[in-house]
Amino acid sequence: MFWDYFHIGWDHIINRNAWDHLLFIMALSAIYVFKDWKQVLILVTAFTIGHTVTLILATFNIIRFSSTWIEFLIPVTIMITALANTLMKKFTPKTIRLNYFLALAFGLIHGMGFANGLRSLLGKESDILLPLLGFNLGLEAGQLVAVLALLILAAIWQGVFKVSRRDWVLFLSGGAFMAALVMAMERLPFNL
Numbered sequence: 001m002f003w004d005y006f007h008i009g010w011d012h013i014i015n016r017n018a019w020d021h022l023l024f025i026m027a028l029s030a031i032y033v034f035k036d037w038k039q040v041l042i043l044v045t046a047f048t049i050g051h052t053v054t055l056i057l058a059t060f061n062i063i064r065f066s067s068t069w070i071e072f073l074i075p076v077t078i079m080i081t082a083l084a085n086t087l088m089k090k091f092t093p094k095t096i097r098l099n100y101f102l103a104l105a106f107g108l109i110h111g112m113g114f115a116n117g118l119r120s121l122l123g124k125e126s127d128i129l130l131p132l133l134g135f136n137l138g139l140e141a142g143q144l145v146a147v148l149a150l151l152i153l154a155a156i157w158q159g160v161f162k163v164s165r166r167d168w169v170l171f172l173s174g175g176a177f178m179a180a181l182v183m184a185m186e187r188l189p190f191n192l
Contacts, residue, residue, distance in 0.1 A: 001125070002134040008121070009138025012114055013146060020074045020183060021110060022146060023176045027081040028103055029147045030172035031088060031096050033154055033165065039093065040151070044143045046100045050107020052136050058115030059122050059132070070112045072187040077106035078180035085173040091165060 013021055028047070032040050057063045081102050088095055118135065122128045150172075157163040163171075 002130050005121075005131040005134030006138035006141075008118075009135035009140075010142045012135075012139055013142030019179070020078070020113070023179055023183075024074070024078045024081065024106065024110065025143055025146045026150060026172055027078050027085065027176040027180075028099055029150050030082075030085050030169050030176070031091050031099065032147075032151065033158070034151050036093075036096070037151075039096065040147055041144075043099055043103050044140060044147060046103040047107040047110070047143065048136055048140045050104045051111035051139060052132070054108045054111030055115055055118055055132065055135070058112065059119050059128060061119075063112075065112050066189070067113075067116060068187075068189045070109065072184060072189045073109050074113055075180035075183035075187065077102075077109055079177050079184065081106065082173040082177035082180065085169050086177075088169070091169070 012018060013025070025047075028043060029040060032043070054063070081099070084098060084102065088098075122131055125131050154165075154168055157168055158165060
């Protein structure tokens, strides 16, 4: 049972249909380099904590939100994160702490994006603790792999091609922002 849910969590991130979550991870981790690995671990864990809180509350039917609004808000979180990156002038440990709070707060919204599906799966289980742990550890592992891939790309571009850290951040954040803007426009929960 644990491994089944671990794989569901993994697939929630490492999946060609998980563009919204991968874009969010890209926007969140765009400002980091390998020497920031401890901060990246905190970042990924903060997102998982936010995600977990929402999943628990939704699983026990304490909260419910319109999936139409959540699907719209997910790309909005990506755009806000990407915009915050572009406004950052220096990448010191103190200035990049904002991303911890963005990861935690926006993890709540992203968790709602999968809450309905997971609620129906967990509703069949007599004990949800182990499946929920498996899901979240799979989610965490998938996020770490995605962030590691981005850190490797950043090292290559910054080390081999001599792209400045600022230019790298602007490139990734700009790409994430534009992709999220298109996604948000496609998911508008109201008519213009």
